[in-house]
Amino acid sequence: LQGAVVISMDPEIKDLAAGDVLIEGSTIKAVGRDLSAAAGDGQAVRIEMGGMILIPGLVDGHRHCWQNQFRRLIVDADLPSYMATTHGGIALHYRPEDMYAGDLVTMLGAIDSGVTSILDFSHNTRTPAHSDAVFKAYGEAGIRAVHASAPPNAGAWAEHWPEDLTRLRDRFTSALTSVRLAIDFRRPRPASELIKFAREQGLSITFDGVLGPASSREMEELGRDGLLGPDVTVIHATDMADVVWQHFKDAAIGVTLAPTSDEQIGLSGGTPPIQKALDFGIRPSLSVDVEISLATDMFSQMRCVLATQRMQSAALRYRGETPPTWVTNRDVLEFATIQGARHIGLGQKVGSLAPGKEADIVAIRAEDVNNLPLNNAIGTVVQGADTKNVDIVWIAGELKKWRGTILGVDLDRVRSLAEQSRDYLAAKCGWELDVFGLQRRPETQYDEVHGYLEQRQKA
Template structure:
């Protein structure tokens, strides 16, 4: 059967069609065999991928999207994004990690109201789907009240993306907020564990030998919630925390270790042995000091890798930047290690194909969603990204599609995005989202913060002074534990 559309369809036609077929494009399926189909077709019926191949027969009424000259890939998956901080996009461009701790935990971050969390999450969620990131973990670690959490989730459900809400509260000890009745009530009311809105608990382990975080892990187990934790972060979390988690039986295949940048081989062995996953934010780690981006070490220990953008208060909010920074850091380290012993790398260990895997299937596996998303296969949900820009001189020729995705393409080259079969971007324009509403909410938040801080403090926040030394040993205001491991005395 033939398609009903012979012209370039409009967004309304694509959105209302009973089926959509992408024609004559390079398909990166990211299936187990990493099948690449030249001049391939992908048929979407409802929320699912119905068929993948060439010159597909399609049902009556199917609308055709011409993918020639482009690349169709699975939607990217971000396993760690502090979405609320997008309200302050770019504000901390010159921060160190220590200065971020001061801003977020001790000073400015405390001033965010629930409506400011809503504004940041709304903009960040729209930002994600616009850039082809169809699934994002909202690592929401400043939820000073249930009202903050309500506002954060309100924003997520308003945007037609796929999200996982990582509940956290850096202002209160995790063993307190995780065991509070109001937290459990919130989870029961707002966390349906649906395909479109998942749930994690987000907290860190300081290494205190009394292991007070045990109660938070037990709460997560009672709620059947995965834990995502900043692990291997210079000045905050290191090997002692991993050891405590392991000795108490709280390292599971569902645990996601964010950054994992300053760990010993012993810790990496524990993560690998328990089937955990890492979330690497190389643009972040390279810039602010968590430790050298860890993919080079994770690969040696065969720990599954996913990627994240971390925070737009500093860095880019798109998966292309996450892939590019990860591969660059990994290769730089490989060359550096070889040069230190007088050797020369002649065959690079990390290939672009593997980095695209991290950005798609890696994220799906980390979130326990590999049966749903992360690859283009019949029966999986249609979370798809068409990279196609006939106006861009950087979009031809496409010779190595994996290399093109990692090193050549950018968010401005995204033509079409589907999430769960629903059109959310088409012909380079967002569909079904109200960007003006997000702009108005962000403007109100910025005006509020600027007036609350005052002009002097507002400007100083972008160029903060060296903070008190306590933060170097322990950035967590809810505990006095410190181990003095981050600087010489």
């Protein structure tokens, strides 16, 4: 790849105003100002990248992918309404083919927006067949996926979890897919036992720390008992006590923020703990969370973090208090790339452009009308770019998007799968849908999930 602006996110390579990247097979062989000699054996395919910005593939630290045949259905939902619609509604009726449809549209949308690695927090795997179906979607899309499996939050299930994780690990672990244990609301055994099980099986752990003080008390207990560690990532981490953040720092755990989710759905206090993480020396990662209510892309997450932290800093300064240092555009790009890779267990493979790393690379058009003229490459990626500017995507050296078009995908088929699944599930719920969203929903399916949430929050 010749003549691009290169933002490597690697401390040694840094940034190149005009640079080359040499890919050999699935791996980055070299990054430098002029690799003509290294690629001079006549075997290299040369791609002119003038007018492009190369960045590492973006990393989404957590997304509930199974839901996304219902993208943007409930954009004004709060947490109880979201839970009622999903876990107390559609989730109860999912077949394996519905899991496949939801995950497939998610993975393709992720690639389209420059996401090359994603943690799929899959908390509706009602049977082993439901889990198998999402791996089929990963493979068909060709994305780098971490399957973080948890039991469904309501309704009947096969009670195969967590034991089935070992089968999934042995059957599906590959160069692009891995398995992780996810801990959510419903659990067949205490968190301490689940952590011990995961470690016995060589699995890392992801917590959905979304319940504010209730989650904080649980994390404090786990930290006090020495059960937290670098193999643990906590998502959201809203309204956690300082003693918990100290446990996080001491244990070197990862923290994955869900900025638009916390703020728009109103999780706990509604403010992602950006500054709290930074105050304790923790560099967070970012995530989309739920497309049923929120945007698909990681550009939105970067901008949300930037705006929120700077707003809070400005408010302190306005009141005459000492404000924290602003996060920068480079900071949030770091959160969306190398930090994300580290927190989902892929930091040694992806997240930066450096020799030996897997070739997960995104090319962003800097000469599109919304980006020209190019004055600041990092600012253009974070503040100016969106999905339409993502021109080329490589995952493990394989082209997945070329000149603005996803490759090897029959979009008519994908659209039909998603619509058929959506219509089946809506009919099972007794919903009435039109192009303006959910027009009618019976309230009877709300009780189990809402009651469980209240019980967890009071516990």
